[in-house]
Amino acid sequence: MSEDTSTLREETTEREGLALRTRIRNNPRPFLMWAVPMSILIAVEFGTYAGIVLGALDALVLGVTGLLDVLVGLVSASAEQMIVDVQNTLVSTLRGAGGFTDNIITLFSRDVIPNQGYQTGPNSGWNGTFLGLPPAYAWALRFSLIIAYSLFTAYWTFRGWLVYRKHYREADWTPTDNIIENLRDHQWGQFGIVVLVLFLTMAVFGPALGPTTVERNIQSSYEYTIQYYSEEDGSVQTTYVGQANFGSKSKGGSQNVGPMSYDDYGRFHPFGTIPNGRDLFTFMMGGARITMIVTGIAIIGAAIIAALLSMFSAYYGGSVDLAVLTTADGVVSVPQLLLLIMVSAVFANHWLGQILDGGMLLALVFAFTTWPFLWRAVRGPALQVAQEEWILAAKSYGQTPRKIMRKHMFPYILGYLLVYASMSAGGIIISLSALSFLGNGLGISAPTPAWGRAISLGQDYVSGPSWHISLLPGLMIVLLVTGLNALGDGIRDAIDPETVGDEGEEAAAGGGG
Structure with a gap:
């Protein structure tokens, strides 16, 4: 046995039975060398992360209390009102905190690196943009910095x-270690990781990644104004964003504003x-956020249910396994599309159906x-x-x-769960986009952006100059699902x-079946 292996085994033995806080206190150097840079990375974008967390909590509170409201309302009206009061208090607190975090300036915000500006003449420089750069360059700079920061x-x-595994974890080895080590040499898997990180970046930093924001350009376009140089009048004019949008339509022919x-x-x-x-x-950035949120809630919820039930049915076996099997068969027999239509119709005018613009119900x-799959x-x-x-x-x-399920069974099944969860997530994304494409009250409610709705809007212009409307969203869906x-x-x-290799192809075919 080598000296390094012997030393690591001795350190692992000393860590057994100690709380994580104690382990860090006994050996603080590795933790501090990692935590200080990580704290800086979080601090420069604290407002963004805080807004995401508060938004998720807001949706969670609305979803949980909404379900309780529906169930308890069948039994007691007074209890239902109490739940509504608790909901209003929590939501008001969270949204008040959200209003505070919205005012926190972050390093890569459009306030620090603005890209919207105007010229004072036909060949003059730009006013209002970062360092007077043309809007395209200012946007590209902010976009590149955010992507680099995220990666x-x-x-x-x-x-x-890695620091936790080497210095602070109780176990010397877990099944996850081999999976991660093998994955680090798997280029196709690394491609999937990069794609997932990029789309998560779109979801988290979407308001800063875009040349404008969903609120200014889509949801409340007549509440904001822009300045621009008018060649007809030879002066700087002011107009509403909505009016500018009206003059910037892409409908094929000469009425088109193409990419770049x-x-x-x-x-x-x-x-x-x-x-x-x-x-x-x-x-697309707004659609990425709602797509990743809905898909994340759905796949995490399904994975938790599947993991718990698989360990219970395997550990106890017998009648427990049979009961879970029967329940799974019953759920699988329900047509998913029919259930989505029924739920959307029942909660069409209920406030529960407005959480995440209908996304919460779809996720559930x-x-x-x-979960049965x-x-x-x-x-x-x-x-x-x-x-x-x-x-x-x-x-x-x-x-x-x-304890047996948590410490001995779950680490073993985690890898398999991740395999099928990642592949199932692709199916959820396609289904969600298809619902938004169909419209008629299905999918994410307008005006919240949805990828499927963008494809639907551009289907009449695919063969003309406005080909980008349907093609680019479609390519993004394909890229994410492929990743x-x-x-x-x-x-x-x-x-x-x-x-x-060949055995892998056979396994993939068998898993797909």
């Missing part, structure tokens, strides 16, 4: 896990505009209809690990079922490297 933050977060171009009001459009003149890139339906995928590994010697040894030593499938493939190969 580095993702790397540094992973670096924190300016409109007549000096506004730069990286992806061009849509038929009502709104900026397509901003529309997707979670409810997805994840459960079936991880039930086999759960049954296998339940029969291992270390599980039987843990039972003989008197460990509780809850998630690549991530699933990478995790699958990392779990069992022998499946790479």
Whole structure:
């Protein structure tokens, strides 16, 4: 045994049974070397992160209290009113805090690096933009800095896990270690990770990534004004954003603002505009946020249910396994589209259906209809690990079922769960986009951006100069779904490297079936 291995084993033995705080206090240097840079990374964008957290809490409070309101209202009107009062108090507090965080200036905000400005003459410089740069250059600078910041933050977060594994984790080894080490050499899986990080960046930093914001350009366009140089009058004019949008429509022919171009009001459009003149890139960033939120809620909810039920059914077996199997078969028999239509119709005028602009109900339906597929995928590994010697040894030593499931079974099935969850997430994204494409009260409610609605708006112009309206959103959906499938493939190969190649193709075909 080498000296490094012996030293690491001694450190691991010393950490066993100690609380994480104690372990860090006994050896603070590695933690501080990671935590100080991480604190700086969080601090420069604290307002963004705080807004995301408060928004998620707001949606969670509305969703949970909304469900309780519906259920309790069937029994007691007084209890229902009490739930509503609690909801109003919590929501008011969260939105008050959200208003405070909205005023916090972040490093990469459009207040620090503005890209919207105007000229005073046909060949003059730009006023109001960062360092007087043309709007396209100012936007590209902010966009590049945010992407670089996001990728580095993702790397540094992973670096924190490495520090924890080496210096502070109780266990010397877990099944996750081999998966991550194999994944670090898997280029296709790494492609999936990069794609996922980029789309998460769009969801988190969407208001700063776009040349404008959803509120200014889409939701409240007649509450904001812009200045621009008018060639007809030879002077600087002021107009409402909505009026400028009216003059910047993309409807084919000569009425078109294509990708990487300016409109007549000096506004730069990286992806061009849509038929009502709104900026397509901003529309896509807003759609990325609601898509990732709804998909995240759905797949996390489905994964939690599947993991819990798979461990319960594998640990106890017998009638418990049969009951879960029967329940899963019953859920699978319910047509997903029919259930989505029914839920949308029932809660069309209920405030519960307005949470996340209808996204919360969609997420709950997707979670409810997805968990049986994840459960079936991880039930086999759960049954296998339940029969291992270390599980039987843990039972003989008197460990509780809850501890056995958490410490011995869950780490083993986690990799398999991630494989099928990432692939199922792609299906949810496609379904969500399809609902928004169909419209008629389905999908995300307007005017909140939705990728499927953008494709629907541009379907009449695919063969003309306004091809970008449908094509670019479609390519983004394909890229995200491909990235998630690549991530699933990478995790699958990392779990069992022998499946790479021909055997991997056979395994993939079997899993897809």
